[in-house]
Amino acid sequence: MKRLIVRGAAVAVMAGSLAGCPATDDGTVPLFEVDALWPQPLEYPNILGPVSGITVAPDGNILVVTISDRAMFSAANEINTLTGTGECCTPVPGVVEFAADGSLVRQYGGPEVQGWPVRPHGIAIDPEGNVWIGGGVAPPAGGGRGGRGRGAAADPNTPPPPPPQPTYDTHILKFSRTGELLATIGTPGGQPNSASTNSFGGAADFSFDADANEVFVADGFANKRVVVLDATTGEFKRSWGAYGNTPDDAPAGPFDPAAPPSQQFNRVTCAELSNDGLVYVCDQGNNRIQVFETDGTFVEEVIIAGNTRLNGTVRDIAFSNDDDQRWLFVTDGTNERVYILFRNTLEVKTHFGIGGRYPSNFRELGGIAVDAAGNIFTAEDGQGRRVQRFVNLGIGAVPAMDQGALYPQATGGM
Amino acid sequence: MNRRNILLSSGLIASIVAVGFAQTKLEAVASTQMVQAPKFEVDPYWPKPLPNQWVYGTVIGVAVDANDNVFIVHRADGVAGGEAAAAGDTPTAECCRPAPPVVQFDPEGNLVRAWGHAPGPVTVGQASFVWPGSNHGLGIDAEGNVWMGGNGGGDSHVLKFTVDGTYLGTYGETGQACNSRARNHFCQVADISFNNAANEAIFADGYGNKRVAVVDITSFQIKRFWGAYGNAPIDQPTYRGTRAAGQTPPWSAERFNEQQYRNPVHCADPSNDGLIYVCDRQNNRVQVFRLDGTYVREAYFAPATLGDGAVWDIAFSPDPEQAFFYIADGKNARIRIVDRQSMQEVSTVGTGGRYPGEFQAVHSIDTDSQGNLYATETYEGRRLHKFVYMGITDVPRHQGAAWPAR
Numbered sequence: 001m002k003r004l005i006v007r008g009a010a011v012a013v014m015a016g017s018l019a020g021c022p023a024t025d026d027g028t029v030p031l032f033e034v035d036a037l038w039p040q041p042l043e044y045p046n047i048l049g050p051v052s053g054i055t056v057a058p059d060g061n062i063l064v065v066t067i068s069d070r071a072m073f074s075a076a077n078e079i080n081t082l083t084g085t086g087e088c089c090t091p092v093p094g095v096v097e098f099a100a101d102g103s104l105v106r107q108y109g110g111p112e113v114q115g116w117p118v119r120p121h122g123i124a125i126d127p128e129g130n131v132w133i134g135g136g137v138a139p140p141a142g143g144g145r146g147g148r149g150r151g152a153a154a155d156p157n158t159p160p161p162p163p164p165q166p167t168y169d170t171h172i173l174k175f176s177r178t179g180e181l182l183a184t185i186g187t188p189g190g191q192p193n194s195a196s197t198n199s200f201g202g203a204a205d206f207s208f209d210a211d212a213n214e215v216f217v218a219d220g221f222a223n224k225r226v227v228v229l230d231a232t233t234g235e236f237k238r239s240w241g242a243y244g245n246t247p248d249d250a251p252a253g254p255f256d257p258a259a260p261p262s263q264q265f266n267r268v269t270c271a272e273l274s275n276d277g278l279v280y281v282c283d284q285g286n287n288r289i290q291v292f293e294t295d296g297t298f299v300e301e302v303i304i305a306g307n308t309r310l311n312g313t314v315r316d317i318a319f320s321n322d323d324d325q326r327w328l329f330v331t332d333g334t335n336e337r338v339y340i341l342f343r344n345t346l347e348v349k350t351h352f353g354i355g356g357r358y359p360s361n362f363r364e365l366g367g368i369a370v371d372a373a374g375n376i377f378t379a380e381d382g383q384g385r386r387v388q389r390f391v392n393l394g395i396g397a398v399p400a401m402d403q404g405a406l407y408p409q410a411t412g413g414m
Numbered sequence: 415m416n417r418r419n420i421l422l423s424s425g426l427i428a429s430i431v432a433v434g435f436a437q438t439k440l441e442a443v444a445s446t447q448m449v450q451a452p453k454f455e456v457d458p459y460w461p462k463p464l465p466n467q468w469v470y471g472t473v474i475g476v477a478v479d480a481n482d483n484v485f486i487v488h489r490a491d492g493v494a495g496g497e498a499a500a501a502g503d504t505p506t507a508e509c510c511r512p513a514p515p516v517v518q519f520d521p522e523g524n525l526v527r528a529w530g531h532a533p534g535p536v537t538v539g540q541a542s543f544v545w546p547g548s549n550h551g552l553g554i555d556a557e558g559n560v561w562m563g564g565n566g567g568g569d570s571h572v573l574k575f576t577v578d579g580t581y582l583g584t585y586g587e588t589g590q591a592c593n594s595r596a597r598n599h600f601c602q603v604a605d606i607s608f609n610n611a612a613n614e615a616i617f618a619d620g621y622g623n624k625r626v627a628v629v630d631i632t633s634f635q636i637k638r639f640w641g642a643y644g645n646a647p648i649d650q651p652t653y654r655g656t657r658a659a660g661q662t663p664p665w666s667a668e669r670f671n672e673q674q675y676r677n678p679v680h681c682a683d684p685s686n687d688g689l690i691y692v693c694d695r696q697n698n699r700v701q702v703f704r705l706d707g708t709y710v711r712e713a714y715f716a717p718a719t720l721g722d723g724a725v726w727d728i729a730f731s732p733d734p735e736q737a738f739f740y741i742a743d744g745k746n747a748r749i750r751i752v753d754r755q756s757m758q759e760v761s762t763v764g765t766g767g768r769y770p771g772e773f774q775a776v777h778s779i780d781t782d783s784q785g786n787l788y789a790t791e792t793y794e795g796r797r798l799h800k801f802v803y804m805g806i807t808d809v810p811r812h813q814g815a816a817w818p819a820r
Contacts, residue, residue, distance in 0.1 A: 044766075044814070080745065087746035305507075308507045309506040407463065
């Protein structure tokens, strides 16, 4: 989630705490059930691509960014209205904005926009109401599938072509709320470099400090750092790596749960600022959250499902809607669940969601955001391709460590 | 402004597509008109969530038994990568692992049982048989036994099990090459149905062969078979494969009246009044026969559809007359509701997407005694949907995702 920080609210929180709302763990958590009929179906023949970022605007609308690159869709049957082979479907262009009732407000962006990222990722709204979109890494063209040209005999007189390289999004785009491109921050078309002051390496997500007029950039899928920019000018201000170390771009290698904790980040996919001035960083490949002060001073960390390999466990973080932000909601798109942590202790109290393609099931769960009423919205990347809404049912005792799917009680539930 | 540019370019695409899909465009304009047809509402919370971190692979068969239990078959062995990270002896995450290939739900959507094997030779007690290389198609006979086909290389047989997975028999020799006139095996049977009065099983044969084959259930013998229009099937490669996207005549000249099936022959479903409805999937047509294989009539649906084709599976409405039948169209992401007498499409249900009532690739359909419609998805859809039958009433020309009122 990418809520605006408002210092006034933080002051009010402290007053509330003094009035008898101490942030101690009384064993309760917010409870949820899935709303399977949200958002409203898109107008025929539109479909969502992988949903790679989500945020809730101050007015309660839900914005997502999707990957609309044709290569993300099956040419066999999924984009017939583009290929002229049948009746459905056409991907939405890029950014989709829904009203709180799930109706479509607007959509814009996509590969037709100059400088549109090859793998758009992360969406957030700055204090001025503008929309920031980051990027990621696209695998080499034709790579990963194999087979193309495999039968051709090698010509001994021709040197082999260089191996295909991935394409990196090394810039950030800023749009007006209505989709007008306002600025490109960072130099597009470069290579990742965690020491650069004018480019990024797959900037995955953003949050904003309204008082300091700063943006915290989770940088990123290729770089190994948090970057702080001036929110108006995009000017580079400071950056840091894991534990506040200077970032080192040496490849991390496969994650080993038995190894000592890495001194570097491995895929920084969120950097979320709390009301009380702490930056919560998703270190996805290392299965951990690291917490910093806004100047980059390391505070503490927590490992989540630390034996997980593959893509790791910590993909995005949202704060609960109370002023204290007593709970963190943490997405895990490998074990396909949302963890609820008590923020003061960073202890996992419970989790919900299971793998699959039904309501409250997840496939490559990624982004998460919370609205003013405390409802959760999740985004699924890869082949998941949904935005799901979880209705806040209030605070109660922990039902179970593993709550599984969250079907409404009236349906017989779990 | 960027948004305007996008609108312009998508308008351009739309007008190019409209050349081939003018009819669809007209239908879209007329979609506010109401018609009398079966109405459906999707049940977003059916079936119940699976236990054990189980997930489905491609769900490529569905059948409802006499007690409205719903059976599916999916490709458990196709669940790979991150989705199978909890499988095996050295899991790399806590999610997920494939459910066994055959899964049974009761009418309320509770899991009853799940069973099956990995592809290849299987020995269980005294029984030895070959599980298909690629699971495909499911049928429940009058005794409640479960039959399944396969469309992998060497899947030239059909297996029969009891409801709980005890092996009963193999129809057709395994591992045989395709031959549409063979009397001792099949080739990649796509679907199975039954003429119980005659003790016959009807095979849509299939991905490799170009015929409907009728088998005596007791003797295991092939009694008769036929190709398109009742012709003797011919295994000509001309009819194999896929039309290229955007291909112009002579494609259009040969798309109607092709005298052989274009693989796959994807369903063969008997009606109450003794007709067999055959899915000639990539020819975008339904052909209707008498039970003896005499050709009766045909109808085309979305005939401009290329590639995977428009006619994937068929089920019938619950009234005794079966006034309507339904076509799963996995290419165009909808289920077509067809008036059986006129063979005219009157409405559709479902649309593209990943939400309830939306399809990435609808593949198989069946109905229960109440007229509820069950639909499975292959490719990346990988779900079993339930559409609740709401009776014959005024419905839109396109019912879309068919969500219940909130």
